[in-house]
Amino acid sequence: MPFVPLLFYALAASFTPGPNNLMALDGARRIGLRKIFPFVLGISGGCLGVMLLACVFNLVLYRWIPGIRLIMSVLGSGYMLWLAIKIWRSTGAEEQEELHKVYSFRTGFWLQFINPKLLLYAITVISAFAIPYSTSPFQLVVVSLMLSLIGLASSGSWAAFGALFQPFLSRHERAFNGIMALLLLYSAVAVWF
Template sequence: MFHLYDFLIYCFVTAYTPGANNLLSMSNAIRLGFRRSIRFNLGILAGFAVVMSVCTAFSSALYSFLPRIEIIMKILGAAYMLYLAWKVWKSAADLKPGGGKEAGFLAGMILQFANPKIYIYAITAMTLYILPVYHSIGSTIAFTVVLTLIGASGSFVWALFGAAFCRILSKHAKMVNLIMALLLVYCAAALFL
């Protein structure tokens, strides 16, 4: 039996909690404004679609090997998140509306391939909610699209939040970047909890 409410709760909580996509989307929108951050977020959407498709296609095989590769994914993902935390903290002077280099489509897309949250999101959703109930190619493609849209929507919402509150957040740039960097450190640590 498919548990729609559990599935949706899982998807939205995962998509809207702090992670690399959401924090970088908010940071870009603060610096550049929402409109100039859209290309980055579209890159996130495209990369998300590719990663989600690959995870869907190989979910059953990955699931059986997950105990063996899980620690490698965690270590690489945590190292990347710590690198992002350092970059966010270091960029405190750039957190001013209209300032800084524009984040592009390719940067948003490439980020997805090193973002362990997406892999965990995809594999968990597929193996716990979808594959036990739905087996047709059409249904897995439909769920891949749904998971992609829900997952990537979080970065757009965080970008809107950053753009809406950019004046307040830019006055406290150092503190905002410290909090975002600490959230990324937390995300890295949470992989091992």
């Protein structure tokens, strides 16, 4: 298994902006690093689930990619558009209870199963870097765990950035919300290209 190319690909794909990282950043800014941690763990758990499914169903998915990609693209784009609207309309502190629901472990976990970036990443990384070199269940689980830990580090880093710069970001909340909403809108549209 070509470990170094796998690692570089995983780092580049995981640390670039996407729904997970943008939501981790925004959530930490709004509710703090400690309170966003369940969401970040949910992202990592969902990532592991998606990676394991990609391992198990890789050959079947390749045959069905056009149909699966269309369904996941519609669901993922719709969800990202909904998130963009929620962030754009956000006014701040009066929404704290709703924010705790949005940034929960369960939301972070299930987001992964409709996250087009992660789904395409999982299919690509497993099919290009894992399955051709080993079909050992143990090795596939180890690769899936490694990729999930990289995802945890990525979302955790974005959340830490959001918490660290929270005072600055709060002073410029309207502009920040607009930028985050536009980035999510871009992510939703980019799925189709």
